[in-house]
């Protein structure tokens with residue numbers, strides 16, 4: 001099928017996410033290998049966002065493809081009430097790879113469902129109903145997770161599930177107030193404790209947070225925040241739920257991003273990198289004290305595709321690749337090269353407001369004047385960003401762009417030369433945004 005037919009039929013008969021269908025301009029992809037996508041038009045495109053920050057091991061890994069094929073021959077599907085060898089192995093492997101006493105896992109089809117089930121687990125365990133979450137967050141597109149989500153994708157789904165209390169993030173005023181990291185942590189936790197008092201701690205089941213915020217800005221928490229938050233939530237018997245759907249599985253240079261803060265959440269959720277998106281799978285991991293509750297009490301949750309054998313075989317092989325190819329360590333070390341490339345671009349381009357990365361989880365923010373005014377406002381657009389996006393597309397760089405920023409989240413397998421190639425395209429692209437800088 002040629003590219004044009006592919007695009008026309010896809011747009012005519014299928015709906016694209018988060019868009020008005022007529023406005024989408026999809027890449028017509030026919031093949032993907034390593035860090036590259038290949039289009040029906042013959043273009044080779046560097047995948048600088050691992051698709052949805054998820055193809056962490058790169059495209060088409062032969063070991064994973066082999067494992068999926070083996071499982072297809074062995075056993076494709078049985079209902080979730082059965083025991084299977086692959087389920088036994090993956091549960092055990094995740095318990096070994098996940099820090100602390102997070103030893104019990106519930107499998108879903110993706111991240112939103114992992115979070116949905118974490119809401120249920122927290123409410124059933126605590127007997128409380130309210131849930132805290134933060135504004136700079138995305139937790140999924142289902143009804144309840146949309147309400148946990150802070151960003152504007154929530155607005156059209158309101159009003160949704162009641163009982164969600166959204167609070168400010170620890171660093172919303174980074175550029176205006178210039179506090180130290182410790183001050184940001186202290187101020188935010190003081191504010192949060194006051195919110196908890198007003199809501200009644202005895203009513204709050206859990207707090208959801210992305211251990212390192214993803215689509216809302218690649219925001220690592222300020223020093224001491226995770227530990228301080230852990231203490232504060234413990235004080236009131238509120239469960240801590242770390243959403244590691246995007247930040248987990250090595251993306252930040254640790255297996256789980258919460259490890260940067262030396263804490264263990266009560267519940268962790270994951271998806272994306274768990275199968276590198278080769279097949280749909282998410283998981284909720286429970287600490288022993290929460291899991292023990294459900295050994296005696298019913299867990300009121302279920303899915304037809306819970307613990308799907310083929311998805312689990314895929315996860316098993318992906319986890320092996322992550323460990324054997326030392327991708328967590330690789331993310332940390334290649335993250336240093338990303339840092340130096342970002343600093344080089346920041347020094348060279350007037351339009352770069354700031355850059356951040358932790359491991360291979362990175363972002364570039366642009367400005368429209370040298371005073372730090374974002375090129376596009378929150379939830380807004382600007383012609384310079386549209387032009388930049390077009391340039392990336394024409395020059396073979398795939399990434400995500402939103403508001404005044406674009407992402408740098410390549411597969412953790414990316415080579416030094418490929419990473420430099422990506423930043424070389426970005427370097428040329430930023431000449432476009434530079435031309436729009438006033439003053």
Ligand SMILES: Cc1ncc(COP(=O)(O)O)c(C=O)c1O
Nearest residue numbers: 110111112138139140245246271
């Ligand atoms: C932090 C986070 N949580 C949850 C989700 C939802 O995961 P899914 O799209 O697999 O339902 C995402 C998706 O981008 C995410 O980034």
